[in-house]
Amino acid sequence: MKISLSQRICFFTVTCCLLFFILISSLVWSLQQVDIALSRDRDVHQVNNYANTLKQLIISDSIYADDYSQDKWLSSQLKLINLLKLIPSLTPQQQTIQNSIHSQNKNIKLLFNKMLKDQFKNASRAIKTHFKMRLITQLEVIRADLVQFSSLVQQDIYTVIKRQALFIISVLLVSIFFLLYGAFRWTQIFRTSLNEVKSAFEKNHSGHFQKIKLSYHSNEFDSIVHEFNAMNHKLSKTTVSLEVMQKTVEDKTHILEQLSNTDPLTKVANRRALYQRGNLELSREHRTHNKLTVMLLDCDYFKQVNDQFGHQGGDDLLKHICKICNKEIRDINFLARFGGEEFVIILPNCDINGGVEIANRIQSSLAKNPLIIIKNKEVVNVTLSIGICTLSNKHKDFEQLINDADKSMYQAKMNGRNRIEVSGGYSLH
Amino acid sequence: MANEKAKIIIVSILIKLLTLELTTLTIKFTLSTFIILIIIVTTVLLYSNAQHIWPLEKYSVSIAVAQSPLSAPFYVAKSINAFDNTCVSVEYNDVIGGQSAFAKVMNAEADFGTSSDSIIAYESLANKPFVTHAMFVQSDNDVKIMTRTSVKIESVLDLKGKRIGVTKSTASDYFLSTLLAMDGLSVEDVELYHYKPDQLLKAFTDNEVDAIVPWEPHAFKAATLLNEQVTMLDTKNVNSLGFHLISQRSDNLLVVKAACVLQGLSSAINYIAQYPEKSKKIVRDELKLTSSFIDWVWPDYIFKLGLNQSLILNIKYQISSDMGNRNANDSIQ
Numbered sequence: 001m002k003i004s005l006s007q008r009i010c011f012f013t014v015t016c017c018l019l020f021f022i023l024i025s026s027l028v029w030s031l032q033q034v035d036i037a038l039s040r041d042r043d044v045h046q047v048n049n050y051a052n053t054l055k056q057l058i059i060s061d062s063i064y065a066d067d068y069s070q071d072k073w074l075s076s077q078l079k080l081i082n083l084l085k086l087i088p089s090l091t092p093q094q095q096t097i098q099n100s101i102h103s104q105n106k107n108i109k110l111l112f113n114k115m116l117k118d119q120f121k122n123a124s125r126a127i128k129t130h131f132k133m134r135l136i137t138q139l140e141v142i143r144a145d146l147v148q149f150s151s152l153v154q155q156d157i158y159t160v161i162k163r164q165a166l167f168i169i170s171v172l173l174v175s176i177f178f179l180l181y182g183a184f185r186w187t188q189i190f191r192t193s194l195n196e197v198k199s200a201f202e203k204n205h206s207g208h209f210q211k212i213k214l215s216y217h218s219n220e221f222d223s224i225v226h227e228f229n230a231m232n233h234k235l236s237k238t239t240v241s242l243e244v245m246q247k248t249v250e251d252k253t254h255i256l257e258q259l260s261n262t263d264p265l266t267k268v269a270n271r272r273a274l275y276q277r278g279n280l281e282l283s284r285e286h287r288t289h290n291k292l293t294v295m296l297l298d299c300d301y302f303k304q305v306n307d308q309f310g311h312q313g314g315d316d317l318l319k320h321i322c323k324i325c326n327k328e329i330r331d332i333n334f335l336a337r338f339g340g341e342e343f344v345i346i347l348p349n350c351d352i353n354g355g356v357e358i359a360n361r362i363q364s365s366l367a368k369n370p371l372i373i374i375k376n377k378e379v380v381n382v383t384l385s386i387g388i389c390t391l392s393n394k395h396k397d398f399e400q401l402i403n404d405a406d407k408s409m410y411q412a413k414m415n416g417r418n419r420i421e422v423s424g425g426y427s428l429h
Numbered sequence: 430m431a432n433e434k435a436k437i438i439i440v441s442i443l444i445k446l447l448t449l450e451l452t453t454l455t456i457k458f459t460l461s462t463f464i465i466l467i468i469i470v471t472t473v474l475l476y477s478n479a480q481h482i483w484p485l486e487k488y489s490v491s492i493a494v495a496q497s498p499l500s501a502p503f504y505v506a507k508s509i510n511a512f513d514n515t516c517v518s519v520e521y522n523d524v525i526g527g528q529s530a531f532a533k534v535m536n537a538e539a540d541f542g543t544s545s546d547s548i549i550a551y552e553s554l555a556n557k558p559f560v561t562h563a564m565f566v567q568s569d570n571d572v573k574i575m576t577r578t579s580v581k582i583e584s585v586l587d588l589k590g591k592r593i594g595v596t597k598s599t600a601s602d603y604f605l606s607t608l609l610a611m612d613g614l615s616v617e618d619v620e621l622y623h624y625k626p627d628q629l630l631k632a633f634t635d636n637e638v639d640a641i642v643p644w645e646p647h648a649f650k651a652a653t654l655l656n657e658q659v660t661m662l663d664t665k666n667v668n669s670l671g672f673h674l675i676s677q678r679s680d681n682l683l684v685v686k687a688a689c690v691l692q693g694l695s696s697a698i699n700y701i702a703q704y705p706e707k708s709k710k711i712v713r714d715e716l717k718l719t720s721s722f723i724d725w726v727w728p729d730y731i732f733k734l735g736l737n738q739s740l741i742l743n744i745k746y747q748i749s750s751d752m753g754n755r756n757a758n759d760s761i762q
Contacts, residue, residue: 092699092700092702092703093695093699093702095699095702095703096698096699096701096702096732096733097733099702099731099732099733100731100732100733103569103731104731107569107665107666108666110663110665110666111666111667114611114666114667117612120611120612120613121613122612122613123610123611123612123613124610124613126610127607127610127611130742131611133742134742137742141735144735145733166474169470169474170471170474173467173470174467177464177467
């Protein structure tokens with residue numbers, strides 16, 4: 001059964017009130033008991049006083065004398081009887097004693113009345129003494145009973161106080177237990193539930209729209225969680241998290257960057273990417289003073305291939321050249337399509353000889369691996385005119401380096417194609 | 430022994446609980462610690478308040494109980510199992526009259542017995558070693574004087590010269606002499622006729638006497654049978670009869686047993702004070718008596734444990750009245 005927090009608080013308050021009510025009631029009850037016991041003790045002392053008075057009267061006065069006044073005796077007796085009637089609700093032991101006192105008292109009165117008769121005056125001295133002693137003895141019995149009664153009353157007071165002390169301690173212990181348990185339990189419920197809600201808010205803040213699952217169920221927190229979960233459900237449908245958004249943007253940017261730097265046909269870097277990389281390598285060369293060589297390659301008689309095998313054939317040839325180049329260059333080298341059937345390879349940490357060697361490898365590899373057009377089952381043998389230029393002091397920027405390589409390539413074209421020409425230097429083929 | 434064992438068990442439980450509490454404290458589990466603390470406090474409180482429930486060592490005790498409503502506390506004690514919580518396991522030895530009970534005690538056939546003042550007075554003169562532990566009941570109207578209504582005896586003085594039936598050398602005889610002495614008369618002023626207790630009624634109906642001095646239950650029988658033909662003089666508290674718990678001269682163990690018997694009797698007497706009607710029924714059923722008889726005698730009984738001067742006073746007076754020389758064997762009290 002699910003209980004609301006307000007119900008729990010209400011129940012707790014009522015229980016505490018009940019416990020304190022019991023405590024106060026028991027205190028009132030105990031006070032009454034002690035009061036009754038004290039009043040009994042008081043009455044016992046009074047009865048004792050009257051019994052003493054009677055005894056004194058019997059001992060001191062000559063009850064057989066003609067002038068003896070029985071009024072005092074009878075008034076004392078009357079008070080004694082009235083007091084005995086007053087003693088309320090007794091314990092069995094007290095009842096036994098009271099019965100005894102009551103009976104003895106009645107007997108004393110009867111005997112006394114007999115002794116007051118005129119005829120008794122004719123009795124022998126021995127009889128008179130005997131009955132006088134009998135009266136005194138019976139009064140002594142009453143007095144002994146009263147002493148016992150008094151001690152029982154004292155015992156009653158002690159028992160009531162002891163019982164009350166035990167009861168108060170017990171109720172206080174139970175109350176403290178309830179209070180501590182209630183405080184502990186509520187703190188646990190509040191702290192855990194609030195932490196769970198707080199944690200859910202924090203997760204929301206970072207874009208994780210999760211449902212709250214409460215460890216402790218209560219109507220109040222359940223209603224909050226219900227609303228929160230409903231809100232989160234809507235938010236999760238309509239809101240994109242910042243993290244997801246950032247990743248999407250990064251992915252898209254990366255794709256766009258790739259698209260903007262890649263030649264769509266050959267999938268190698270385009271002219272824009274070439275200049276970016278070229279400038280980067282140029283600045284690196286300025287820092288490290290390593291050699292930087294650029295190679296410009298142009299496919300010889302590409303137009304004829306286009307004419308003979310169509311644009312598709314031309315495109316395939318360009319892709320084939322890129323494949324051959326990628327195969328022959330190192331990882332640190334950079335291949336880019338410069339335009340049409342022209343390609344540029346940036347060769348960092350490479351001098352002119354290294355460039356020539358790579359150029360030779362490319363030409364040789366292309367010669368050995370001509371393009372085979374599967375559709376027509378024909379072999380397309382093409383050659384490359386290559387211009388190589390190494391960065392020198394005269395080059396102010398990457399553009400000038402490219403231009404010199406381009407000039408060397410033209411030189412190679414001019415010198416009969418399928419050649420390697422080196423800027424400002426010698427021809428190799 | 431059993432008490433010691435029970436204490437050892439309790440202490441070991443407390444130690445275990447304490448150990449458990451310390452273990453719990455170390456892991457700082459507040460709630461459990463608190464619950465254990467409450468259990469310990471409750472156990473200690475219960476232990477201190479419930480020591481009386483441990484089983485006690487029981488002594489077997491036999492009591493010679495005179496069959497009379499005056500032995501009511503014994504019958505009630507048996508009925509409410511008042512001796513169960515004491516150190517004695519009691520077995521009753523029902524006898525007819527206090528004299529038989531006394532004889533059983535003196536012959537060591539019973540540990541305790543119930544006897545009246547008269548028997549105690551008589552036996553004390555015989556120098557027999559016995560102990561009176563306590564008086565548990567007193568009747569101030571057991572012996573009664575019943576007169577013929579037609580003779581019109583309205584006071585003790587009217588008894589002068591009348592024929593009176595008594596049981597010789599018994600409480601009946603003693604009662605009559607006391608009653609007459611109160612008004613300045615003596616036994617010489619009346620015509621005494623001696624009968625056995627159960628013959629008094631017949632003597633009265635046969636018109637052999639004008640008055641009889643019977644004790645209970647003969648007085649009740651006379652009043653019931655003769656109804657308005659008899660008149661009773663108010664003689665309450667002229668004579669008192671107490672019933673006592675007696676034993677042979679006691680050693681320490683007997684004193685312990687006597688204390689336990691008295692403890693049971695005390696419970697029974699308290700029960701009588703609390704539930705008089707139920708107590709009457711117990712006595713009625715035990716002795717197969719009519720309720721009218723119990724109602725007749727009950728108001729004259731004072732049930733209470735005690736030892737006071739009245740016994741000494743009675744003995745002294747009986748001795749001074751030469752009652753001690755009389756044979757109390759006939760008394761059924």
